[in-house]
Amino acid sequence: MTTSSTTSSRWRALTRHHLFWPVAVLVLLLLVNVPFTPDFFSVRMADGHLYGSLVSIVLFGSPLILVAVGMTLVIATGGIDLSVGAVVAITGALACSYISDQHDQGALSGVLLAMGLGLLAAVVCGLWNGFLVARMGIQPIIATLIIMVAGRGVAQLITDGQIITINSEPYKLIGGGYWLTLPFSIFVVAAVVAVTVALTRRTALGLLVEAVGGNAEASRLVGIRSRRIKIMVYMFCALCAGIAGLMISSNTSAADGNNAGLWIELDAILAVVIGGTSLLGGRFSIGGTVVGALVIQTLTTTIYTIGVPTQTNLVFKAAVVIVVCLLQSPKFRAKVFGAKFAARFAAKGGAKPAAATADPAAATEAAPKMEVS
Amino acid sequence: MAEPRPVLEMAGIVKEFPGVRALSDVDFRLFPGEIHALMGENGAGKSTLIKVLTGVYSLDGGTITLDGRSVRIASPLQAQQAGISTVYQEVNLCPNLSVAENIFIGREPTRMGRIQWKRLRREAAELVDRLGLDIDVSAPLSSYPLAVQQLVAIVRSLNTGAGDGEGPGTKVLILDEPTSSLDRDEVLQLFALMRRLKEEGVAILFVSHFLDQIYEVCDRMTVLRNGTLVGEHMVSDLDQVGLVQLMLGKAMGQLDELHEHQLRSDAGDTLVQADGLGRTGGIAPFDLEIRKGEVIGLAGLLGSGRTELARLLFGADQPDTGKVTIGGRRVSMSAPNDAIGAGVAFCSENRKSEGLVPDLTVRENIILALQASRGWTRPIPVAQRDELVAKYIKALDIRPANPEARVGQLSGGNQQKVLLARWLITQPKLLILDEPTRGIDIGAKAEIQKLVVSLSEEGMSVLYIAAELEEVLRLSHTIGVLRDRRLVAQIANGPEITTSRILETIASGEHQ
Numbered sequence: 001m002t003t004s005s006t007t008s009s010r011w012r013a014l015t016r017h018h019l020f021w022p023v024a025v026l027v028l029l030l031l032v033n034v035p036f037t038p039d040f041f042s043v044r045m046a047d048g049h050l051y052g053s054l055v056s057i058v059l060f061g062s063p064l065i066l067v068a069v070g071m072t073l074v075i076a077t078g079g080i081d082l083s084v085g086a087v088v089a090i091t092g093a094l095a096c097s098y099i100s101d102q103h104d105q106g107a108l109s110g111v112l113l114a115m116g117l118g119l120l121a122a123v124v125c126g127l128w129n130g131f132l133v134a135r136m137g138i139q140p141i142i143a144t145l146i147i148m149v150a151g152r153g154v155a156q157l158i159t160d161g162q163i164i165t166i167n168s169e170p171y172k173l174i175g176g177g178y179w180l181t182l183p184f185s186i187f188v189v190a191a192v193v194a195v196t197v198a199l200t201r202r203t204a205l206g207l208l209v210e211a212v213g214g215n216a217e218a219s220r221l222v223g224i225r226s227r228r229i230k231i232m233v234y235m236f237c238a239l240c241a242g243i244a245g246l247m248i249s250s251n252t253s254a255a256d257g258n259n260a261g262l263w264i265e266l267d268a269i270l271a272v273v274i275g276g277t278s279l280l281g282g283r284f285s286i287g288g289t290v291v292g293a294l295v296i297q298t299l300t301t302t303i304y305t306i307g308v309p310t311q312t313n314l315v316f317k318a319a320v321v322i323v324v325c326l327l328q329s330p331k332f333r334a335k336v337f338g339a340k341f342a343a344r345f346a347a348k349g350g351a352k353p354a355a356a357t358a359d360p361a362a363a364t365e366a367a368p369k370m371e372v373s
Numbered sequence: 374m375a376e377p378r379p380v381l382e383m384a385g386i387v388k389e390f391p392g393v394r395a396l397s398d399v400d401f402r403l404f405p406g407e408i409h410a411l412m413g414e415n416g417a418g419k420s421t422l423i424k425v426l427t428g429v430y431s432l433d434g435g436t437i438t439l440d441g442r443s444v445r446i447a448s449p450l451q452a453q454q455a456g457i458s459t460v461y462q463e464v465n466l467c468p469n470l471s472v473a474e475n476i477f478i479g480r481e482p483t484r485m486g487r488i489q490w491k492r493l494r495r496e497a498a499e500l501v502d503r504l505g506l507d508i509d510v511s512a513p514l515s516s517y518p519l520a521v522q523q524l525v526a527i528v529r530s531l532n533t534g535a536g537d538g539e540g541p542g543t544k545v546l547i548l549d550e551p552t553s554s555l556d557r558d559e560v561l562q563l564f565a566l567m568r569r570l571k572e573e574g575v576a577i578l579f580v581s582h583f584l585d586q587i588y589e590v591c592d593r594m595t596v597l598r599n600g601t602l603v604g605e606h607m608v609s610d611l612d613q614v615g616l617v618q619l620m621l622g623k624a625m626g627q628l629d630e631l632h633e634h635q636l637r638s639d640a641g642d643t644l645v646q647a648d649g650l651g652r653t654g655g656i657a658p659f660d661l662e663i664r665k666g667e668v669i670g671l672a673g674l675l676g677s678g679r680t681e682l683a684r685l686l687f688g689a690d691q692p693d694t695g696k697v698t699i700g701g702r703r704v705s706m707s708a709p710n711d712a713i714g715a716g717v718a719f720c721s722e723n724r725k726s727e728g729l730v731p732d733l734t735v736r737e738n739i740i741l742a743l744q745a746s747r748g749w750t751r752p753i754p755v756a757q758r759d760e761l762v763a764k765y766i767k768a769l770d771i772r773p774a775n776p777e778a779r780v781g782q783l784s785g786g787n788q789q790k791v792l793l794a795r796w797l798i799t800q801p802k803l804l805i806l807d808e809p810t811r812g813i814d815i816g817a818k819a820e821i822q823k824l825v826v827s828l829s830e831e832g833m834s835v836l837y838i839a840a841e842l843e844e845v846l847r848l849s850h851t852i853g854v855l856r857d858r859r860l861v862a863q864i865a866n867g868p869e870i871t872t873s874r875i876l877e878t879i880a881s882g883e884h885q
Contacts, residue, residue: 016391204744204752207733211741214730221689221727222742222795223713229749282732 018276021328022291025274029298029320036306049178053301061297062175062185063088063244065290067264068271069196070240072289073233075272077226078213078281079133079140081234084241084268086151087125088261091118091245093158096166096255105168114171119242125151126238130231148265155257165254175250185247192240197286206284209233213281267296274324295324380405380440380544380576381426381457387434388421390782393773395421398435399602401595403545403576408567410587410608411580413597414620414814416772416784419580422597423547427459428452440544456544458530460551462812464522466529468515473497475514476529500528504566520559523551524566531570546570547578550812552586564590582814584613596620617815641665644834645717645803647686650695655681658694659860661853663803668825668835670849670866672842672875678858679838680722683805686836687719688712700802713746718796722808722838724785728792731781735771736762738780739794746799765794770820786817793821797828804828805836810844822848842872854878 014020033040033053043052067084074081095118102110125147132143177184200206211219212226219226244264249255273279274295275288299320303313326332381403388396396418403409413419424430426437428446437444439455446452452459466475474481476497481488497510506524514522531543548567552560567577567590579591587594588608596603596619603619611619644665651658656678663669671679684690686697688706697704699715706712709719721727729738739762740753747753753761762776769790771783780791789809796804806825810818825835825848839845845852846866852875854862861882864870 202752203749204747205749207737207741207744207752208749210733210737211730214732215726217727218730219741219745221687221709221719221721223710223745224741225710225745282730 018285019288019291022275022288022295025324025327026291026295026298029295029302033298033302033305040305045181048181050181053305055183057294057297057301058186058189059183060301061293062183062189063247063261064264064267064271064297065189065293066192066240066244066247067261068268068275068289068293069193069286070237071265071268072272072275072277072284072286073196073200073209074140074237075269075277075279076209076213076281076284077230077233078216079230079234080269080279081129081144081237082141082265083125083129083144083147083151084237084244085261085264086148086155087122087238087241088245088248088264089155089255089257090125090151090158091122091242092249092260093155093164093255093257094118094121095171095246096164096249097158099166099168099171100164105166106170108170111168111170115174115246118246119239122238122242122245123235126235127231129238130234133234134227134230152257155255155260159255159257161257163254163256167253171250172253173250175247176253185251188243188247192243193286193290196236196240200286205229205232210282210284214283268293270321271296274321274328276328377404378441379403382438383422383426383435384438385435386422386425386432386437388418388425388430389433391778393775393778393782394600396425396600399597399600401602402605403578404593405544405576406571406574407592408571408577408579408590410591410594411578411597412587412594412616412620413603414786414816416599416787417597417620417814418600419597420549420784421600423459423549423578423580426452426545427457427547453530456542457547458543458545459547459549460523460526460530462550464519464526466514466522466526468513468522470514471511472501472508472514472517472525473510475525476500476510476532478529480532500532504528504531505569506566518559520555520562523555523559524563527551527563527566531575543575545576545578547580549580550582551579552581552583560586582812584616584815587616588613620814620816641832644700645686646698648695648697650685650692650697652681652685652690652693655690655858656685656855657859661686661860661863663834663836665802665834666829666832667851668829668837668849669851669853670845671836671838671853671855672845673855673879677855677879678860679855680807681858682853682855682860683719683807683836683838686712686803687717687805689719689721713742713799716800716802717805718742718799718801718803719805720789720792720796720807720809722811724788724792729780729788731779733780734776735766735778735780735783735791736776738791739765739776739798742795743799761798762794765798769794769824786813789813789817789821793824801833803834803836805838807838808840809837810839810841818844842875846870846872846875856882 030040037053040053043050043055045051067088071081071084095114098114098117099105099111104110129144129147132138132146133140136143173179173184174188175185179187200209208219208224208229211222211224212229216226241261245261248260271292272289273292275285275290275292277284277288299317303316308316379402383399383401386396386399386401387394399418399422401422411419411422421430425432426446428448428451431447437446439457444455446455446457449459467478470478473494477493482492482496483489494510501508501510506528508517508521508525514525517525527546527548531546551563555563567579571577579587581587591608593605593607594611594616595605596616598620642665643662645661645663647659647661649658649660659682661669671682673679681690685692685706688709688711691707697706699717702715704711704715712719725731730741733741736758740758744753759776765771766774766776771787771790771794773783780788783791793809809821822844825837829835837845837848849866852864852866852870853860854864854875856879862878864875864878
């Protein structure tokens, strides 16, 4: 911090920022697309709607962002929620089957009621998860596995094993409609993210969540009602998944109990990790998670645009994810870049910014972690 | 030079953390066959220097010379390979494995991929024998007391340095507060081993907060203060008072003043009344009255039920029997919340596992208890929060005085102060301090004790637990003596009460 050169210290502060690596990876991924799709960054107007790759990435990434934002809080408490994919399916199934039973599928009141019903079911799922984890003391991964497996069955029951298709204009708006030239789902995501940030950072909820995840016993001994907080967080996570479920079923105008939100829990966990929140709990970053979810969606888009054969695209995705995770690891960076750079530049007084950044950051981040483990 | 060549020489060592210069231009040397004490207050840079030497932290400046050759130590493994072995305060071994397995773990002698168990046990037994220890190497480590486990850790670290016979052998052995949880006999056992290793030419770097131990076993000492080198002295040339003055940078006498403040035992009304409070397996039912402004010290051996008593009064464990009234109101004690609501605060003896949230900042850790009592919907207004935090950082002299610093990076004494600040901010009526001065240096110890006295004068009641009887005696109006998980006596403090009388009570279980 006492470096003489201001550009160096500014650069250092920038690379130390918790969003630096996720954003860097996102930008890199976006740039990879340009040689394959020269007009990748262009956004054009047609029929009063904005179109373009960037818009589609956000549009298709919306459900993932929602699920990942809820997952972030659960992970911050030291837990995990595997049931979100099933909750997506249940919510969509319930909402669509209610709408399909109406005479007038386009009636706003019916649609609102359907959405309310779906979200209520989601919140009940969250309450169940929270109850098992916080009250019964069951390990989160096991507790949420129950709904992950059983939830799809429930969704099938609701839809009688069929794919329910509906034809409802108001319902279509959530996941497939446009407002002010932009896809409506972008506004939904923006609202949820804003509410989450306000809820965690404008109140003390964020601090208490981080305390519970960072040291559960210490939190109990300072009088934090950690059970209540955990239940709330699982409910919130399920609510986010529920909104994502409405969005997905609205986008296709159909409820598919089998495939809606399939494996979204894994993408969401990945997004949270890429966003810089530790799976051990404690510090979390909603902004990081949003970037993380965009990274994953961009990756999916990129796989299609650069023409990776379909049968290998999961392997390709896995490879990129490994690289991203390695880049984020301070230890890895120190090993690959740090030692070399540090040795070379330390002798010259460490004036070069790149050298000054990698090593000290890595050392201070890595060192306390060793004590913990 | 008349002196022999040092085995280890560190020159101009610099280590910086964000916002803190932990070491600036520190020189340090270590000669073969000596026991060298590294002295300084908490936060003076002792641990940092050791971590730089063992490769846990990277250097920001300076050189390390080992056996006349300049070395770069980038990891703990490299340090071991270079012949620098370390044993930390906490024993990092596997209690469920045998002593022999622990000594050789990760480096078992193998033939064609199979572990040669007989050879492993034989070699372990030889090692243990050579060092004059009487340990059955095939018994599980957990069957031995902590002190023996510590010795096994030393044996293991010596053997690590030796490698597979290719390595240079251990030249430097670092013992970071190995004695803090040992009793007197166990300490002597450790010292015997240290002297034996010294005769074999090993250079030992010894860190301890017990000055008497330093004077008993060490030859030379290096004193650090605020990350800078104060001086290097032969132990025989510097007396304890001189040493403490060097460490603190100011004259002593603080602790003596306490006696003057003391004994103004005109405590007020009853604040806490416990009747028949007890918990099976924890502590037998006891009655205890704590008056307003009274300091009650708990004396007793480790495991005598001191902590268990404190935890019941805080609701950290739930009592099976009895009741507690605080300020005339019955408190159920089914959870810490109940006690906190009634104005009780509790600083656990386990700072790391039960106190701090290491990933959070100093500020967040300080406001945690107050925020928890307000609930999540009512955050403390930013201006008020910053003012409170700044006030307590200043009042308790928490270093670095940076509310954004991560608490995990602070030294032990400063972490303890953060915990104190966390509870003082809630303005409790009863403050329970369980071993608040353990593992922290004499300067911080004196500050915390002075704080207890002034809090008591302001009318706060304090339940004070400490292993050192002098400390309990110095601070308390009333001394509760525990033995075998039973509160056996409550003694009003006075001029005629001495540590030996307390010891008698602990030994006999009754107070004459």
